[in-house]
Amino acid sequence: MGRGGARRRRERLRWSKLYSFACIRPSVLLDADAAAAAADSLGGPGFSRIVHCNQPRLHRKKPLKYPTNYISTTKYNILTFLPKALFEQFRRVANLYFLLAAILSLTPVTPFSAVSMIAPLAFVVGLSMAKEALEDWRRFMQDMKVNSRKVGVHKGDGQFGYKHWQKIRVGDVVKVEKDQFFPADLLLLSSSYEDGICYVETMNLDGETNLKVKRSLEITLQLDEDEAFRDFTATIRCEDPNPSLYTFVGNFEYERQVYALDPNQILLRDSKLRNTSYVYGVVIFTGHDSKVMQNATKSPSKRSRIERKMDKIIYILFTLLVLISLISSIGFALKTKYGMPHWWYLQPQNTTNLFDPSKSLISGIFHLVTALILYGYLIPISLYVSIEVVKVLQAMFINHDLLMYDEDTGNPAQARTSNLNEELGQVHTILSDKTGTLTCNQMDFLKCSIAGVSYGRGSSEVEIAAAKQIASEASGTADQNSNDPDLWENNRGDSGSLEIEIEGGITYSVEKAAKSKIKGFSFEDDRLMHGNWTKEPNAATIILFFRILALCQTAIPEFNEETGSFNYEAESPDEGAFLVAAREFGFEFCKRTQSSVFIRERYSSSEHPIEREFKILNLLEFSSKRKRMSVIVRDESGQILLLCKGADSIIFDRLSKNGRTYEAETSKHLNEYGEAGLRTLALAYRVLEESEYSAWNGEFFKAKTSIGSDRESHLERVSDLIERELILIGATAVEDKLQRGVPQCIDKLAQAGLKIWVLTGDKMETAINIGYACSLLRQGMKQICLSATNNDLLAQDAKKAGKESLLMQITNALQMVKLEKDPHAAFALIIDGKALTYALEEDMKDQFLSLAVNCASVICCRVSPKQKALVTRLVKEGTGKTTLAIGDGANDVGMIQEADIGVGISGVEGMQAVMASDFSISQFRFLERLLVVHGHWCYKRIAQMICYFFYKNIAFGLTIFYFEAYTGFSGQSVYDDWYMLLFNVVLTSLPVISLGVFEQDVSSEVCLQFPALYQQGPKNVFFDWYRIFGWMGNGLYSSLVIFFLTIGIIYDQSFRAGGQTADMAAVGTTMFTCIIWAVNVQIALTMSHFTWIQHVFVWGSIITWYLFLIAYGMSSPLISGNNYQILLEALGPAPIYWFVTLVVAAACNIPYLAHISFQRQWNPLDHHVIQEIKYYKKDVEDQNMWKRERSKARQETKIGFTARVDAKIRQLKGKLHRKAPSSTVQTST
């Protein structure tokens, strides 16, 4: 201690002296009995872990060998890849069927050669497995990146050296530096602060952005330098690995004493050290044992809705397959029994079991197998692989979309699994994280109200966008720019002014300043800036206001040599914004000592600043329960002041009689700010008499030093005593900067008919503010707030009472929603985490869900990661609709995995969310394009593609069946084996792939302009049973036409001038030519978007068929058999061959043509109309019409800007009608 103490820096602070609530030091030395008792329970099941601190080598051998810190999120490793991946492949029924067929093709039962069965299967399975391997490899590389991060580890003799994370073992002492992640779950030993506290950002764990204070045990405080660990040993006995983030039970045995440990000393993996230069800690849980990894659930393999439905269709086809196989084998058995004895040319007397007339039953059973293989063409073998190829290519389009590329971070959008592309087009509900997803988590001081006067002329993003929207809607002029995204791009970044006046006389003025922007400060008002505030009438109040900003905080100043001013390390970004604001106003917080805060005050720009010292007597810090924070200071004149900032409702309750001078104006301003989407706090003060203070302080000290579970409530009560009789000064409005384009994106998504739920770890007020900021909430919306009543009853009773009261709230709210008559009325549901625990329970979740789906927006606050996942599951399973979860932190992993689609924001924070996600984008606003453009396209592409696949395989497969009837059901195919092999793999694959990759019903711009088109996906217009059976019917019809027209025309007569009659090869080849033409013309009719690629693929496939025939005909007759020279010698010169092709191809497609003509003419879908408008260039000629169409195409929505503006316009109109100038602000209920 001696040497270390000498070197310790003087400016170190003992925070514990200041903090009242957070730093409860429980370092209770357990007495011997208690220690024994504790040891008992700790040794028991679930509490068996023993960690020898600083002796990692003890953990090399069993039984103390714990997993290494290596983490792996891959699905396979080198050894398990083959068996596991094969198993995955053959879990698909279709693949299993083809595997069996391939095996059976080696026996004489087969109707085809073995190669023609095995080759396509090997190709298909090989391709899918290659894709799996590639994806897993990417995951592996991500893991490696994390595993090879470095951290300082004690290597013995007081020496620390850097090691990879994966090398860290249990028992290692590590030194983590500022802004580094903790490599494993650690026990905090000491920190750069003298009293062993440190700040931790747990954003990745629970999404909360305010810093948490952790503090070490008193006993380990002296271990605060490298040298001290030379001979350090201790033992930790604690709980086994478990996923609970907020509990920890353990003992610390050090120097023959036993100390109890609690979560306050535990630093969790994936949280980050902030505002603290370094900490020392002992590794307790490594790798997959760590709490965050225990929380990670196995990433489930997700399958899209369409694919699941496709499986059903495959089952239908299997049923059909079995059915016609049965028909065919019964037919065969009868023919064999009664016909074959007479067919002497088959030598019925010399047969095997396969064709034995005397054992027709056995032959029939064998034939069933043959038939099952023969008609296998009903099941499209290449469907899965084609879909996979298509999806990989679609994913490439998503990855390479420049409009989803973030130039700031250099991150493109990324489809991490390509399984779910089409699911993007069917999303019904979006569940979004808030921090880092909707907001940047960067606060900007924007407005304030001091002494009843509102300052600050800057406008929030919400105001600006709303003003523009109103301008464009209400002025009635055609908006020339509406086609481009200009409307959305304009925000505060550029200069210019916009002033709009509408009927009510509401003026929105947007002034742009060209000056350089200060981070966290967007305030613009010359009345306060540049020292001008001294000329304001209430200058004395203004000084007090600024001092509260500068004093009522817990930040640490850091001198920035570049700018010559101070930066602040604050617990929350709001506090940082206040300090920056105070600095800009001339009240620069420059130094903090153990007992004082120093502020440089400058009253006008010319004057030299005066440094003033304020003694901090007490600090009553913020907690979500108190919703306020106070400091008690003594200024230079010796006056004692209590400065308080807090939620307006709390402050207003605590005002003294003479402190309410500005209440009316301030609350009016607060409402305005709230409406503008700003976070507000009210500021107040109180002058304390010396005697009053010392009396209170005595009581407070008693409470602070008391020990026991009621210490906190005791403290709260005492704090409450002094935080009374306040005098209101004013209020602040801070903008939680939304990420770029978030309100616009939400608006568009709302127009596309999507429901948006916000799930946040933040407190309710913050969440509501953000709700306003991104237009999920607006004035006039009826807010239903559900929260659990907090009482101190016994746990069981509390739960019961809580549940009952919640049930009451839900039932009442449901009643209210049901009774609402106004069609424009919108409800918002806001629920906090505690209430959510009850609401998610089995017996209540249905009511909760039915209430939630009736509300336009839903905001859940203070939810844990687990609850996020549970809510997601509830929505997913309760509504049966597709859910999309979007988030950026590790706390969102659960919900990202649970949702049908998980989207990760690849921002600056850790990669966990991205790792768990199916898609990653770098900004929330890209979600619009991802869903409305790519999702919409992919959905249609895949849906059409699958329908077409079934069509073509039915059209082809059934012709084989018809032919059977003419061969005595013997299992002979009219087609050559090679034709069949090529049909799926070569001749019809590329056109359908090009359909799946390139098809677009309308261009991406139109998708964005008509968000309502998106609804085709969630309504599943393109993959409903009606459509599927329609396509199957089309396939059936085509097969009939192809088969019977062909054999009718090429019957027994000679088919050419040379007199030769057609043999089986000629008939088969002709028929096959007809199929190739029919299915390719069909796909050409299906496509609505042609580029040269589609032309090459569709017509190229037909040409390929002829080229193949020529090449096949030229190969040795040993290979081609009866098809030798078939095209050049036999069929090509015969006109009838070409006539058949023409009439069959045309006849196959006429019903479809008639159908689409009819639909387009009399029953058009939206995209048909838009296609026509675009085709005739009506959008250019008649802009009014185009605009009208666009507004009409909006999904009726109750959230978002558009709804907000609509509501505003309705409100204004209402006012005009009443002719009563009303200045009251409609407040939400």
Place this chain on the structure above:
Amino acid sequence: MANDKVAYVQNEGIDKTCTRILTVPKDMGRPIYVYYQLDNFYQNHRRYVRSQNDAQLRDAGKANYTSDCAPEKKTSDGSPIVPCGLIAWSLFNDTYSFVRGNENLAVNKKGISWKSDREHKFGKDVYPKNFQNGTLIGGGKLDPNKPLSEQEDLIVWMRTAALPTFRKLYGKIETDLKENDTITVTLENNYNAYSFSGKKKLVLSTTSWLGGKNDFLGFAYLSFGGLCFFLATAFTLAYMINPRKLEDPLSLSRTKNLLDH
């Protein structure tokens, strides 16, 4: 009765020659193609179609290639049958000759098969061996001194037909026939079609550029054309009665209806 017929046709001792008289219904220009037609004969049966070996037919050195040819692979003493398999074994062997008045109408049996078959599929140096020597006699026999490439009846027969009713080219008559010519056909009824209650037919036909006579093509085209015409009329009428302006904006409001469901 059927058994009698089978016994009759299988009895090699009996002379099965008979005559039929045909009257030509209208003028037929040469060449006139002579076909035999079999009904209810499953040349497309899987057991039948497979029962041959291309390698053996093409290459004299590959006489032992008799895989797939079961049950007509080898003679009882184990030497390979050329050509092996059921198809060849059941070769059609009725013969026809035609007389008009006193004039003998020559039947040209050259060039009735595909040129490529003669030149590339059936070897010029492959001679029938052990053919129809077994206990079971199927159809016709082959001249062991003629290479397979010249056995055009076999080549034609080996091209298995797609349907159980089929015609195969027997030969060509290189003479014009006039209306009401009477032709006496002398045929040898060797081939057993009685067992499977099949019919044998003799067809004389000319060809046009489209091949032989089959009305179905015309029927198909006419009815398809009719359907197209009907659809075109129906669409035109419907459009006139209940038109929709192509890019009718009102149609979009359907969105809402769609969404309200």
